[in-house]
Structures are given as structure tokens and as C-alpha cells.
Amino acid sequence: MRRDIFQAIADPTRRAILGLLALGAMTPNAVAEHFESTRQTISKHIQILTECEVLIQKKTGREIYYHFNPEKMKEIDIWLERFRKLWETRFDQLDNLLNDL
Numbered sequence: 001m002r003r004d005i006f007q008a009i010a011d012p013t014r015r016a017i018l019g020l021l022a023l024g025a026m027t028p029n030a031v032a033e034h035f036e037s038t039r040q041t042i043s044k045h046i047q048i049l050t051e052c053e054v055l056i057q058k059k060t061g062r063e064i065y066y067h068f069n070p071e072k073m074k075e076i077d078i079w080l081e082r083f084r085k086l087w088e089t090r091f092d093q094l095d096n097l098l099n100d101l
Contacts, residue, residue: 005075008052013037014045021055021068028064 009015017031032042046066049055054072058065 003048003051005052005054005072008049008054008072009076011045011048013042014049017042017045017049018054018068021066022070025058025065025067028066031066 009018013035016035020026020031020034028043028046029039031046032039035042046055050057050066052072054069056067056069058067
């Protein structure tokens with residue numbers, strides 16, 4: 001199944017994992033220590049994030065480290081740009097209305 005970045009950020013646990021890994025690479029065990037969920041649950045979240053290509057897996061010796069891939073987040077920014085322009089227009093209109101009052 002093909003996954004996209006929006007599936008990656010749809011879950012609060014996955015967003016928290018991304019926040020952790022944005023600070024630095026970690027092993028799955030190190031990530032799991034930050035959550036009350038089981039190691040298997042965290043591994044499933046990491047698998048989904050990897051399938052979405054927002055995490056990159058690198059093997060160092062016997063350990064697997066996961067790295068955050070910020071390039072993938074550009075897809076979200078591109079999608080949000082349409083809405084950002086709409087919001088800015090509406091805020092400008094509100095500013096003009098308040099200034100007129």
C-alpha cells in the first residue's frame with residue numbers, strides 16, 4: 001500500500017515521533033522509551049513513517065537509526081499554501097474593516 005505524508009501526520013503519536021527524530025537520529029528502542037505504548041506499537045508507527053518516506057532508515061553496525069527527512073514535509077507546505085493565501089486575504093479584509101471602524 002502506498003502511503004503519503006498526510007497519513008504520517010494524521011496520528012498524534014506519529015507526530016510526536018517526528019518531533020523527537022527532528023532533534024536527532026534514534027533507534028526504535030530509544031524512541032519507544034518516550035512513550036507508554038508497547039515497543040511493537042511504536043515499531044508500527046515507525047514503519048508507517050518510513051513508508052511515507054518522512055523517516056530514513058540507516059544501519060550503523062548492529063543498530064538501526066531513524067533520521068527525520070525534512071524534504072518530505074515540503075508536500076504539506078505546498079498543500080497548505082493555497083489555504084495560507086486565503087487566510088491572509090481574509091485577515092487583510094478584517095484589518096481593513098477594523099481600520100474603517
